[in-house]
Every structure is written in C-alpha cells, then in structure tokens.
Amino acid sequence: MQCFVFLGIQGSGKGTQAELLSESINFQHINIGDLLREQVTKRTELGIKVQDIIERGDLVPDELVFEIVEKSLEPERKGIVFDGFPRTLVQAKYLVEHFEVLQVFFLELAENEAIARLSSRRICPACGTNYNIHSNKPQKDNICDVCGTELIIRKDDQPEVISRRVKEFYDQTLALKEFFAKQGILSVIDASEKIDEIAAKIAAIAERLLNR
Ligand code: AMP
Numbered sequence: 001m002q003c004f005v006f007l008g009i010q011g012s013g014k015g016t017q018a019e020l021l022s023e024s025i026n027f028q029h030i031n032i033g034d035l036l037r038e039q040v041t042k043r044t045e046l047g048i049k050v051q052d053i054i055e056r057g058d059l060v061p062d063e064l065v066f067e068i069v070e071k072s073l074e075p076e077r078k079g080i081v082f083d084g085f086p087r088t089l090v091q092a093k094y095l096v097e098h099f100e101v102l103q104v105f106f107l108e109l110a111e112n113e114a115i116a117r118l119s120s121r122r123i124c125p126a127c128g129t130n131y132n133i134h135s136n137k138p139q140k141d142n143i144c145d146v147c148g149t150e151l152i153i154r155k156d157d158q159p160e161v162i163s164r165r166v167k168e169f170y171d172q173t174l175a176l177k178e179f180f181a182k183q184g185i186l187s188v189i190d191a192s193e194k195i196d197e198i199a200a201k202i203a204a205i206a207e208r209l210l211n212r
Pocket of ligand 1: 032033053059060065165
C-alpha cells in the first residue's frame with residue numbers, strides 16, 4: 001500500500017497538513033495520537049495501558065503502536081497519510097518494510113515557535129479537530145466549527161508535559177530525518193508559512209509522485 005508520512009516537532013502542523021493532503025488525494029488519514037486518545041476515552045484494554053504514558057508525554061511502546069496501525073488499516077483505500085507515525089527508528093523500519101513510502105514531509109519549525117503553538121492549541125474532544133486561539137480560531141469562541149462541541153486543552157499540552165514531548169522528539173524522532181533522507185524520500189518543508197501555502201507545496205509534490 002502506498003503512503004505519505006508527516007514528521008515534525010509537536011505543534012508543527014502535521015495533523016492539519018495530513019488532513020488536507022488526505023482529503024485532496026483521497027487517501028486514508030491515520031493519526032496515531034487521535035487513535036490512541038480514542039482508545040483512552042473508550043477505556044479499552046489498550047487505552048488503559050497507554051493512558052498514563054500519553055498523559056506523561058512519553059512514547060507508547062512500538063508493539064502497541066503497530067497493533068493500532070494494523071487495526072486501523074482500511075485495505076480498500078487507495079493509500080494512507082500517516083501522521084505522528086513513525087516516531088522511532090524501529091517504527092521507521094517497520095514502515096518501510098510494510099508500506100511503499102512515496103514521500104516523507106518533514107515540517108520544520110523552531111522549538112520556541114512550536115512550544116508557543118502548543119500552548120495556544122485547543123482541540124475538540126468529540127471529533128478531534130485542532131484549533132489555535134491565535135492563528136486558526138473557531139468561528140464561535142471555544143466551540144468546534146465541525147460538530148459544535150466545547151473545545152478543551154489537551155492534558156498533554158500543559159507546559160511540563162510539552163517539554164517532555166519535545167525532548168522525546170529530539171531524542172527519538174529527529175533521527176528519522178536522516179533515515180529517510182538517505183533513502184531519497186525526504187522533503188523538508190518550512191512550517192512557519194501559512195497553512196494554505198504549505199498545503200499547496202505538499203500537494204504539488206504529492207501529485208507529481210502519484211502521476212509519475
Ligand atoms: P500526538 O497527538 O501526535 O502529539 O500524540 C500524542 C501522544 O500519543 C504522544 O505524546 C505519545 O504518547 C503517543 N503517540 C502518538 N504517536 C506515537 C508513536 N508513533 N509512537 C509512540 N507514541 C505515540
């Protein structure tokens with residue numbers, strides 16, 4: 001199965017861009033963080049295992065991540081946009097063994113800008129849509145545009161947890177940039193630009209690869 005991948009520090013806009021790309025090319029969007037939070041809310045066996053890990057800002061063990069990836073696959077779809085996966089070298093190797101990776105988009109953003117964005121992020125607890133109280137406000141204050149639910153701050157967007165998550169990014173995930181660059185499938189994208197400008201650049205690359 002063909003796939004595109006989004007990598008980047010927390011707050012770099014992976015979720016937003018992955019959603020836009022998956023809609024425009026009609027691929028399945030797999031956001032591991034959302035799937036894990038859904039398991040926590042539903043209090044499934046997996047959700048109970050991962051709740052503390054997520055709330056502390058640590059990474060969930062690779063085997064549990066593979067389990068959730070496998071369960072979420074919709075084999076009738078044309079392809080997948082992965083968002084928040086892979087985050088470790090073990091996951092990156094699993095990905096290239098199991099999928100045809102067309103391109104990895106690395107959304108580059110300075111750490112201070114990423115932290116500022118996470119601190120102003122709000123999320124819809126019902127449908128998972130992300131907002132930013134400065135740059136991507138909902139139409140009505142604190143209410144989700146999609147489903148009308150009151151927005152919340154994610155538990156792991158609290159300052160102490162943000163710093164752990166950012167540390168995990170530098171310790172584990174940044175190495176994947178080199179891993180995919182060596183395979184010749186990495187595009188580094190400036191994530192400080194406007195959402196639609198970034199989306200246009202990504203869509204152009206994706207369409208070129210799909211039409212070749
Ligand atoms: P996110 O919404 O992408 O920021 O993910 C929220 C949390 O889910 C992370 O802080 C991790 O605890 C967990 N998580 C998401 N994706 C992964 C992954 N690929 N590997 C391990 N843990 C993950």
